[in-house]
Amino acid sequence: MTRDPFSVLTCHGAELNAPHFSALELNRSVQRNEPQTSSEADVVGRSPGPDIGPDRSLESLNWPLLAALLLLGVVLSLTWTVGSRFTGGAVTYVLDDAYIHMALAKNLAFHGVLGVTPHEFTSASSSPLWTLVLASAFKLLGAGYDVVPLWLTVACAVALLAVADRLLARFGLSSTWRFAGLAWIVVGVPMTPVVFGGMEHPLQLVLDLAFVGVAAFALAATGGDDRRRLTVATLLLTPLAASVRYEGVALGLIVAAAFWLRRRWLAGTGVAVLSVAPVAAWGWYSVAHGGYFLPNSVVVKGATAGIGQLFSGPGALVGHIVGNIRLTYPTIALGILCAMLTVLAVRRDRSWNAPVVFAGISGTMALTHLILGDVGWFYRYQAYLFVLLGLSVLVLLSQAIDLRELLAPKGRWVLAMVLAVALLAGYGVSRRSVTAMRLVPLAMHDIFEQHVQVARFLQGNPQYDSVVVNDIGAVSFYNDDIRVLDVWSLGERHPNLAETEAGQLVPAAIERKARIKGSKLAIVHGRIVDVPNDWVRVASWTLPEVHVAADSEVDFYAVPPSSPEAVRDALRRYAERLPADVHVVSADFP
Numbered sequence: 208m209t210r211d212p213f214s215v216l217t218c219h220g221a222e223l224n225a226p227h228f229s230a231l232e233l234n235r236s237v238q239r240n241e242p243q244t245s246s247e248a249d250v251v252g253r254s255p256g257p258d259i260g261p262d263r264s265l266e267s268l269n270w271p272l273l274a275a276l277l278l279l280g281v282v283l284s285l286t287w288t289v290g291s292r293f294t295g296g297a298v299t300y301v302l303d304d305a306y307i308h309m310a311l312a313k314n315l316a317f318h319g320v321l322g323v324t325p326h327e328f329t330s331a332s333s334s335p336l337w338t339l340v341l342a343s344a345f346k347l348l349g350a351g352y353d354v355v356p357l358w359l360t361v362a363c364a365v366a367l368l369a370v371a372d373r374l375l376a377r378f379g380l381s382s383t384w385r386f387a388g389l390a391w392i393v394v395g396v397p398m399t400p401v402v403f404g405g406m407e408h409p410l411q412l413v414l415d416l417a418f419v420g421v422a423a424f425a426l427a428a429t430g431g432d433d434r435r436r437l438t439v440a441t442l443l444l445t446p447l448a449a450s451v452r453y454e455g456v457a458l459g460l461i462v463a464a465a466f467w468l469r470r471r472w473l474a475g476t477g478v479a480v481l482s483v484a485p486v487a488a489w490g491w492y493s494v495a496h497g498g499y500f501l502p503n504s505v506v507v508k509g510a511t512a513g514i515g516q517l518f519s520g521p522g523a524l525v526g527h528i529v530g531n532i533r534l535t536y537p538t539i540a541l542g543i544l545c546a547m548l549t550v551l552a553v554r555r556d557r558s559w560n561a562p563v564v565f566a567g568i569s570g571t572m573a574l575t576h577l578i579l580g581d582v583g584w585f586y587r588y589q590a591y592l593f594v595l596l597g598l599s600v601l602v603l604l605s606q607a608i609d610l611r612e613l614l615a616p617k618g619r620w621v622l623a624m625v626l627a628v629a630l631l632a633g634y635g636v637s638r639r640s641v642t643a644m645r646l647v648p649l650a651m652h653d654i655f656e657q658h659v660q661v662a663r664f665l666q667g668n669p670q671y672d673s674v675v676v677n678d679i680g681a682v683s684f685y686n687d688d689i690r691v692l693d694v695w696s697l698g699e700r701h702p703n704l705a706e707t708e709a710g711q712l713v714p715a716a717i718e719r720k721a722r723i724k725g726s727k728l729a730i731v732h733g734r735i736v737d738v739p740n741d742w743v744r745v746a747s748w749t750l751p752e753v754h755v756a757a758d759s760e761v762d763f764y765a766v767p768p769s770s771p772e773a774v775r776d777a778l779r780r781y782a783e784r785l786p787a788d789v790h791v792v793s794a795d796f797p
Contacts, residue, residue: 271382272372275389279364279398286399286647293652294659298354301650301755302585303658305356305405306680307331307697312341313352313684321496323683323698326690328496331679331697333504335489336450337407353684356405363409364398370413371598374420378562384605388598396593397640399647400586408587411451415458415591416598418444422462422478423565426469438474445478450485453505454576454591458482461571469559496700503697507710528578535582537635538589541596542573544628548603551621562602569595585650585755586643593636646754653756654681656786660748661730661761662686663784668777675721675729675766677711677736677757692717692724694736714739727769733762742766745774749790 290299300306310323311332318325321338332338344359345352368389375385392398401408421444425437441462448455459482466475490500499506532539549566556563573592576582582589658678662685665671673690676682679698683691694712696702706716718739721729729742735757742764753759763778765771775793782791 271386290648290651294655299651299655300405303678303680306684310683315342316346330493330498330502333502334407360402360409367413388601391597399644414448418448423561427561445481449482540632566599569599649754671728673726677731729764732758743771744794747792
């Protein structure tokens with residue numbers, strides 16, 4: 208019997224309550240192609256008789272998915288309603304990074320140049336697939352495209368819920384458990400900062416979940432058409448997961464290792480090769496255009512990530528891991544809970560069943576990320592781990608744990624440990640989710656009143672067509688014909704790391720590069736960026752409070768030979784357009 212890789216096992220309440228039969232047992236029998244009992248055949252797909260009951264129509268509507276979509280719509284609508292009050296209704300994303308992707312995609316779509324400006328190639332994105340998707344959307348939709356990333360992230364969020372529902376049903380979960388998993392994605396991950404981030408992360412969540420889910424069933428299958436179909440589906444999803452974010456390469460290699468453990472050498476090698484192929488292709492393209500093999504964001508920031516600390520000695524790596532644990536202890540708690548439940552499940556059944564394989568891949572990836580990667584950055588870097596680990600815990604709790612064993616005298620201490628870790632994870636996750644959803648409108652406020660205002664100021668003053676900035680996204684996206692010098696080197700063709708300290712260009716390098724680019728103005732967070740001594744600070748825009756911005760103060764410097772008086776006059780003309788809570792402070796200069 209052949210099935211679609213994510214074909215839904217129709218599991219109705221009356222059928223799941225059949226005596227002496229569990230969803231996990233069904234899952235194992237299907238994976239092993241074992242003959243089914245008459246009760247099993249009813250659950251797998253035999254047309255139900257007229258005695259199913261009145262809840263049949265509700266079930267046919269797939270109420271868990273519909274309810275989760277409604278929840279998602281309510282949460283996103285409330286967030287937009289609050290956030291738009293800070294932005295006057297303007298579409299604004301929670302980080303300037305979104306505008307970097309938008310600038311790259313815009314220039315690729317309309318100028319044929321993959322760069323933050325149309326003047327030169329810059330490999331400033333670690334998500335090749337998102338850049339291509341966004342560029343295609345810009346090319347198709349044309350004008351008014353600053354809302355396109357939001358449309359795409361909302362669509363990806365909807366697709367994520369649909370894929371998760373299909374996967375949970377494939378695991379044999381009842382409607383109630385499925386809704387719990389989908390609600391977890393909406394409010395536990397949570398989706399609000401991921402969607403309003405306007406970047407690749409919702410797409411990453413969809414592809415990673417589909418990839419791990421299909422791979423889990425492919426690894427659990429022992430033969431037949433199902434195994435072939437699932438393996439092919441895994442191979443097709445591998446390059447997509449690897450190209451949406453570079454964490455997908457590690458995820459693919461973990462899945463490849465699992466195939467090798469199953470002695471499925473050809474499938475494992477195929478997954479490994481397809482995991483590396485997109486990175487290699489993108490690297491070749493970058494080198495051919497004068498950049499590094501890896502994106503600038505990885506090259507510049509990678510030195511501070513765990514993979515960079517590997518070359519700095521064990522002390523640096525341990526310090527990095529400790530820092531990650533401190534920053535994201537809810538992820539650690541979820542990972543520990545997932546590991547404990549996986550061990551309990553393996554003790555009961557040592558076969559390669561799909562729930563345990565899914566949880567094992569997810570837990571291994573979480574450990575790898577916490578050792579070698581970065582966390583934080585406004586709830587987005589570990590969002591995919593929250594999806595994978597959260598659903599792993601849910602599936603194991605619903606299927607693979609026998610509460611009777613845990614309630615027995617010998618199992619009570621295990622139950623106590625599981626409950627303790629679950630309470631710790633629940634507290635950390637709930638606190639994190641509430642904080643994240645509260646911060647999204649405030650982050651929109653920061654970006655609108657700093658980055659968007661700077662971009663609009665430059666739109667109205669085209670004489671400043673070459674500027675020094677420490678946030679290149681909104682400035683580059685909203686100004687078509689501008690040259691930028693990024694003090695973090697993300698917007699350069701080939702950054703010289705010898706001229707940086709902690710990722711930032713040293714003042715001498717800033718001065719030299721500004722002279723080469725003909726920069727006339729610098730707009731930076733002055734208390735964070737060290738600027739050359741002969742630059743003249745003309746004025747500052749100050750906010751009473753910031754939440755995600757690097758500093759509450761944005762400083763404007765006249766870069767010699769620019770006239771400070773001319774810069775001051777331009778700022779005075781624009782001041783009346785600033786939001787009311789932006790305070791302008793003019794500097795005294797000779």
